Amino acid sequence: VIDEFPFLIQSNSSIPSIFQRVWDNVLQKMGAKMILLGSSISVMESDVLGYRSPIYGRRTAQIYLTPLKFKDIKGLFPEHSWEDIVRIYGIADGIPAYLQEIRYRLMHGERLTDVFTPGKPLFEEGEFLIRSELWEPGRYLLILKAIAFSNTKFGEIVNFTSLPSPTVSQYLSNLKKLHLVRVEHPFGARETRRNARYFLFDNYFNFYFRFIYTHRDELIEMGEIEGFEEMFNTYLGYIFEKVAMEMIWEKMRMGEIQARSAGRWWRKDAEIDVVAEGRKNIYFFEVKWASLKKKEIGRIISTLQEKVDEHWKTNKRIHLGVVGKEIAGKEELRREGFLLYDLRDL
Incomplete structure (x- = not known):
């Protein structure tokens, strides 16, 4: 296992050729396994995985390590x-x-x-x-x-x-x-x-x-940014949309939401934070980084319904929902047929 392989290449550009000869003539015949790690994507893709690299075509697998899920x-x-x-x-x-x-x-x-x-x-x-x-x-x-x-x-x-x-x-x-x-x-x-x-x-x-x-x-x-907390809280609204999308995908994998694809939808004059679609069902969610009460949920759902009615034509069963930081009376609202999730559902 060789960590930060790009550093070796940057210190000596002939490293890939040397590794190619060692692999072809020695290590491959021994049944050895070689794992090359690197944080520089540009070097790994051009000098290790690229077709012009001396070791091109010798890999048996490649893994792009993604961040941890929320x-x-x-x-x-x-x-x-x-x-x-x-x-x-x-x-x-x-x-x-x-x-x-x-x-x-x-x-x-x-x-x-x-x-x-x-x-x-x-x-x-x-x-x-x-x-x-x-x-x-x-x-x-x-x-x-x-x-x-x-x-x-x-x-x-x-x-x-x-x-x-x-x-x-x-x-x-x-x-x-x-x-x-x-x-x-x-x-x-x-x-x-x-x-x-x-x-x-x-x-x-x-x-x-x-x-x-x-x-x-x-x-x-x-030593600090004036008004940081207010600006940061606004920024977290965007971050929470990513959290909500991950949550919806998790509910899809669990079968709670009958859909196989999901994403954000927008047009010039309208936007829906999450749309998830399956063979028979389609789901629409608004995402709010806020603590929401029943009356606020009603307004959000009403606005969402208007957008769906205006912009979506479908024969599939439509479901409307909200993902919020915290939703008061969530279970009661769920009994009324709405899909509601907050941080307590993680």
Whole structure:
């Protein structure tokens, strides 16, 4: 097992050729297994997995390690509430090293807001990763900042950055290859560039560009961001949509929701946070990072029903639901036929 194989390649470009000869002439004949690990996606994909690599065609498997799922993070913070876990997830995503850093700080009496102050690893990590993966990082940083501030349409990114459209297109393509940016299309719609929306791949980069990168000088000079809690709570509304989507997929796997595909849906004048569809059923959910009472649920469902009636034509059985931080009287409302989930359902 060789960890951080890209570091070897960067120190000696002939390493893949050396490994190819050793593998072909010695290790393969011995029935040995070789596991190469690396955190640099660009190097692993070009110099290890790429067809021009000397060791191309010799792999028997490849694994892209994804972050931990939201519900699994609770095991690292058993003494914290689910609401706290959402806050932690909004900063660290499910990345073990970042979660471990936060866990260490909290165990030693620090606040969650202390984990990204100057001198702490998460304060520099975002820009360090970009500079280690990409040439001309300045333009990439600008594009990532644009997306973090909800400029998710191609035209919005161009306007925010003032970069030429072909440049933005090429840079977005590179960022997608590095799993830094993902592209989404409205659920059930034909995929076109006009209906594409771009999002940062993980929550840490979202948090970094919204708060650390943008408020760097303020953090250095003042040690904190003025009005952070209010801005962070607004940001958690977006994070909770990801939590809700994961929750819906889990209910689908359990058979509680009879659907096989799910996603976000939008048009120019309307948006539905989660749509899940099966052979006979279709489900529509609104997601709210808030504590909701019965009257509020009624208003949300009514608005959701109007959007479904206006924009969806289907012969399938329609189900309407809400995912909230906390829903009062949830069981009573469920008996009325609504699908309702909150953090207590995790």
